[in-house]
Amino acid sequence: MTTTLLRIATAGSVDDGKSTLVGRLLHDAKAILADSLDDIARTSAERGFGGADGTLDLALVTDGLRAEREQGITIDVAYRYFSTDKRSFILADCPGHVQYTRNTVTGASTADAAIVLVDARNGVLEQTRRHLGVLALLRVPRLVVAVNKMDLINWDEQAFAAIETEVISLATELGIQATTVIPVSALQGDNVVEPSLSATWYTGPTLLGLLEELEPKLGGGTARLDVQYVIRPQGALAPGLDPEVYRDYRGYAGTLVDGTLNVGDRVQVLSNGQPVASRVKAISTPAGSAQSAQAGEAIVLELETDLDIARGDTIVAGELPTAQREFQANICVLDPVKLTNGQRLLIKHGTKVSAAKLSTIEHVINVADYSQQPADSLELNDLGRITLRSQAGLAIEEYASSRTGGSFLLIDPTTGRTLAAGIIEEKHEAA
Template sequence: MTTTLLRIATAGSVDDGKSTLVGRLLHDAKAILADSLDDIARTSAERGFGGSDGSLDLALVTDGLRAEREQGITIDVAYRYFSTDKRSFILADCPGHVQYTRNTVTGASTADAAIVLVDARNGVLEQTRRHLGVLALLRVPQLVIAVNKMDLIDWDEAAFSQIESEVLVLAEELGLQSTTVIPVSALQGDNIVEPSATANWYAGPTLLGLLEDLAPVQPQGTARLDVQYVLRPQGALAPGLDPEEYRDYRGYAGTLVDGTLDVGDTVQVLSNGHPVSTRIKAISTPAGAAPQAQAGEAIVVELENDLDIARGDTLVAGELPGIQREFQANICVLDPVQLSKGQRVLIKHGTKVAAAKLADINYVIDVADYSHQQAQNLGLNDLGRITVRSSAAVAIDEYSVSRTGGSFLLIDPASGRTLAAGIIEAEHAAA
């Protein structure tokens, strides 16, 4: 049976029970191996869990590092993979602490959906607004609000309705269109995989049921192949091969981004900012020759014309992206540095790496209230808008159209460290 893949990111304020919710989801979906369960049971017993009811500290499912266990905190993005009969999931569990905004950005940047926890006792907090602001900035297409610890307020329907109303208004203001709010108890398992026997007033889906039924996000952008390698003949001629064809072979390898590519399609080769038209002669995949390639496949293409193509060039079938040397973008600083106007960096966009300069720091984004503040520098975990000037033309897309074509990294040219991650989008009120 073929299943679709859904990428999920989770976020929440400190002590909202996010790690317990993720653990409950994986445990009740039978996605934890027996030896891992044994380890969790032993550690749970050390922490005072267990006893006659055999209860587990399900937060240990994601708090897998010993250092994290000893401190009682989650400090990095933890990835988990699991499947049900309906689909497969990749889950990125992001930390809730405000100083780890960069991890939320990392986990949510590829997510098809995000789960944000709200403590039913506390309602919408500043950190909740921060998470929603980051998710809006990253254009995460589908949002699930899990109102957790409902058992601690005796499943008060009025309290849940108040939180639901506030969250939906906030999500609409931020442009998060597809938002579902679910009352849950991660500790007891209510509405995680099985419906709650207590909240008879709630008739909506369980968390897992909703995730299984969410429509997969379809790529919207034009088919593009960022050339990773240029393949040339190597070694002696194999028996049966035509010597002329062997010497003339040129294959361009990369991963197809968005759309589909067919043998015979007309493509534009973007090299140094100047598009040149040609046609696809052949497509190869790990399984052999193919008439068509789908988005996400690693392929090698041959072209009808002999062109000067190198790593970092782009092949596009359809509408051309913008080819620019200077553009504005939103970034999140990932390294403990201060980025300032005039700073020299490397920009990595697709497979292209080019020297660049921060032409301007336009503003820093306060994700607590989504306001824009003037700034001379951007530091670790800051979200801000900058103007980038590249030494080479970059084939950029809007991030809302193509996550790959609309994203990039800034790299320290001396150390090679990743300084910031960026997305290319027009200005929005919430960005």
């Protein structure tokens, strides 16, 4: 039985019914607490819902901010946690408006799967193409397209088939191979948790049924630990400890972000820009000593060799990525600023922070049609390609193989504000 955690992001054009779909999913999966249901019922009644059939405005499940409720739109990423008998979920409900592209990037950046809504009456719109483009850029492993409001077109099989063909063609063009299209009615609950009695021609899974069976893309690449903290003895010796062991102890704490690491494994460390080798002497976890660790676990490593390792250094099992100071990357601007050629920044890669320079803006990406246009600057919500030069060598990897090794943040060195998030699509020789 599947028990792993699945991270989901949802996206869709304005008024496609995305918040209602998420609300229906949580409601029918019995993942809403009773007091929350009471609050939703009261607010639904204030907005004209309810009556004899007790209809709820299920969009309120995720649209919790007052400004969102007043406008009837979603303006922020709303995170919800829920479980079924088969697995646990973290769901990021992303906004649909074009001016909130940065929120979609944030919500989808860690997703194992993405649900994109399409209104059955309108078909694929420009915003649909925009969201698919962002999801392709972020290499989200699995795409689920929910064709919503099928009840409003009388569950027309031919209309659904036309949308399905267009969506799969578009996803394939973008390099998204794992795509499933499901006809649903979020308002009535058809094919969300329970199969629809109105679409006898559809024999595929329900939305929840599919999500319960999807296998997340766990970190299966090279084991990598970006050192968060170096643990050294402090204070008086505790009773029963060997003074020699206590004095010489040095542990390297962090989260293993890919692969599997075992005691005895050969590792390489990028320290002060230079690779050095050692072997794993011991692994500690919150539960105690362990012989191995999996991706996602917080651990402390001890190495056989006494090395000069500090916060920000990278420990990798196997071959260490070549330290690079200059590279190209795609970024999304997250702050209301203008990024320009020659701008001085800080880059945060893993746990390492280094001074950096935005050498060149190569182009801005029009995610409505995926075209590339020349640009002298990038502003809020823009997606663009740039060349960066870091003062320190970074153990970068391609984002497709390691989300952590292939991603970074750009920070304002004066204010400390996060300006942009970036991903590395292809590496070049070290500069």
